[in-house]
Amino acid sequence: MRFTLGVLSVVILLLTVTESRANVAMGKELAKDQHVRDSVKFYVYTRQNRDVPQSLEANVESVVRNVIDTTKPTTLFIPHMQSDFGSDECNVIKDAKLQLEDGNVIVVDYSESITNSGDFESIVSLMPHIAEAIGELVMLLKHNFDFSLEHLHVVGFSLGGHISGITAQYLHQSLGQRIPRITALDPAGIYFTANTPSDQRLSSDDAEFVEVVHTNAGQQGFLSTCGHVDYYPNGGTLQPGCDEKDMACSHERAYQLIPEMWLPLENHELLILKCPSLDYLGMDYCRWLSNKMGDLQQRPKDGVYYVETNSVKPYGKGAFLVEFF
Numbered sequence: 001m002r003f004t005l006g007v008l009s010v011v012i013l014l015l016t017v018t019e020s021r022a023n024v025a026m027g028k029e030l031a032k033d034q035h036v037r038d039s040v041k042f043y044v045y046t047r048q049n050r051d052v053p054q055s056l057e058a059n060v061e062s063v064v065r066n067v068i069d070t071t072k073p074t075t076l077f078i079p080h081m082q083s084d085f086g087s088d089e090c091n092v093i094k095d096a097k098l099q100l101e102d103g104n105v106i107v108v109d110y111s112e113s114i115t116n117s118g119d120f121e122s123i124v125s126l127m128p129h130i131a132e133a134i135g136e137l138v139m140l141l142k143h144n145f146d147f148s149l150e151h152l153h154v155v156g157f158s159l160g161g162h163i164s165g166i167t168a169q170y171l172h173q174s175l176g177q178r179i180p181r182i183t184a185l186d187p188a189g190i191y192f193t194a195n196t197p198s199d200q201r202l203s204s205d206d207a208e209f210v211e212v213v214h215t216n217a218g219q220q221g222f223l224s225t226c227g228h229v230d231y232y233p234n235g236g237t238l239q240p241g242c243d244e245k246d247m248a249c250s251h252e253r254a255y256q257l258i259p260e261m262w263l264p265l266e267n268h269e270l271l272i273l274k275c276p277s278l279d280y281l282g283m284d285y286c287r288w289l290s291n292k293m294g295d296l297q298q299r300p301k302d303g304v305y306y307v308e309t310n311s312v313k314p315y316g317k318g319a320f321l322v323e324f325f
Contacts, residue, residue: 033129035113036114036129036130036133037113037129037130037133038133039110039112039113039115040108040113040130040133040134041055041108041109041110042055042058042106042107042109043055043056043106043107043109044056044066044067044068044104044105044107045094045104045105045107046067046069046102046104046105047098047102048067050094050095053085054066054067056068056106056137058133058136058137058140059140060144063140063141063144068104069103069104070104070146070147071146072104073101073103073104073153074103074104074105074106074152074153075093075097075103075104075105075106075152075153075155076106076108076154076167077089077093077094077105077106077107077108077155077156077160078134078154078155078157078160078161078163078164078167079108079156079157079158079160080157080158080159081110081111081114081123081158081159081160082111082114083109083111083157084111085107088252088255089157089185089255092256092258092259093105093107093255093258095259096258096259096262096263097262099263100262100263103151106137108134108160108163110130110133110163113129113130113133114126120190123159124191127163127166128166128170130163131163131166131167131169131170132170134163134167134170135167135174138152138171139171139175149171149175149177149179149180152179152181153180153181153183153296154167154179154181154182154183154207155182155183155184155185156182156183156184156185156187157185157186157255158186158187158220158221158251159187159188161185161187161202161212162187162188162192162200162201162202164182164184164202164206165182165184165201165202165206165207165210166199166200166201166202166206168182168206169205169206172206178207178208179206179208180207180208181207181208181210181211182202182206182209182210182211182227183211183213183294184202184212184213184227185215185254185255185258186214186215186220186251186253187201187202187212187221187222187226188220188221188222189216189217189218189220189221189222189223190220192222193223193224194223194226201222201226202222203226204226204228209228209229209299210226210227210228211227211228211229211230211231211294212225212226212229213231213233213254213257213261213293213294214230214232214233215233215236215237215239215251215252215253215257216236216238216239216247216250216251216254217237219237219247219250219251220247220248220250220251221236221250221251221254224278225278225304228299228302229299229300229301229302229303229305230304230305231272231293231306231307232278232281232304232305232306232307233270233306233308233309234308234309235281235282236281237250238250239253239311240310240311241311241312257270257293257294257315258294260314260315260316261294262294262296264292264295264316265314266318267318268314268315268316268317268318269292269316269318269319270293270294270307270309270315270316270317271288271289271290271291271292271293271307271317271319272289272292272300272305272307273286273287273289273305273306274287274289274303274304274305275287275303275304275305275306277304278304281304281306286305286306293305293307
């Protein structure tokens with residue numbers, strides 16, 4: 001009997017130690033998740049402060065003190081990892097949108113959140129927490145400042161393209177409402193495939209309209225279609241003027257096309273062709289339309305689209321002539 005009680009005491013002790021260690025591990029994990037959310041930073045640009053942003057926190061006092069006007073259209077830009085508000089992609093998006101409309105551009109900086117995260121897979125695992133932090137800011141604006149989701153346009157580049165989708169999913173789950181538009185610029189293809197569950201990446205279910213620009217598909221960018229409308233400029237993998245070995249050149253072309261998408265130049269419009277499928281991209285297979293790539297005033301029919309561009313600015317070729325012999 002003593003032996004049995006002794007064994008039972010050891011078992012209870014082991015269970016207690018195991019539970020204690022589990023609680024400690026859970027506490028550390030929760031603290032890590034909270035640190036990730038707290039490390040996401042927001043910076044606001046308007047036409048009143050085009051060059052120097054104002055920092056914004058997800059609390060009422062910070063919003064009241066900020067230059068942001070919640071009655072105006074708002075663009076939320078989520079860049080690639082390690083990019084801050086001074087990066088090239090942030091400046092391109094911000095400048096183009098403020099030239100187009102009198103609104104707010106909120107740039108998300110999550111570089112600190114992924115510091116010391118290790119490999120890319122570890123960074124990807126933090127995406128839901130980053131998306132939650134972004135979603136909490138949007139909900140704060142909606143609940144306390146009468147911000148309408150109808151005024152929100154989410155734009156994401158590379159990994160930010162997938163974070164855009166997960167942020168939209170979080171908002172839909174929390175508010176029961178889908179945001180109107182996501183523009184994803186060559187969403188990351190490293191680690192992500194068509195077999196990745198849709199709740200872990202960008203998909204057409206994330207917003208009322210999801211448009212995707214693929215410029216380095218199958219390499220740094222996502223290969224398969226993942227929006228209502230998927231544009232594949234020049235076939236979607238290698239861009240004119242870029243070397244095959246320099247994948248970043250083609251990858252970054254996605255956001256470099258934005259100014260001409262939103263502010264088309266006369267005779268240099270990015271006119272699109274409707275293609276039967278991803279397997280048939282090119283002038284020989286696709287049908288000309290009068291629509292322009294990324295036009296914010298109209299929505300083309302769902303599907304796959306092809307567009308040819310120049311190697312340098314202006315990228316748009318307009319309605320160039322094709323000779324038949």
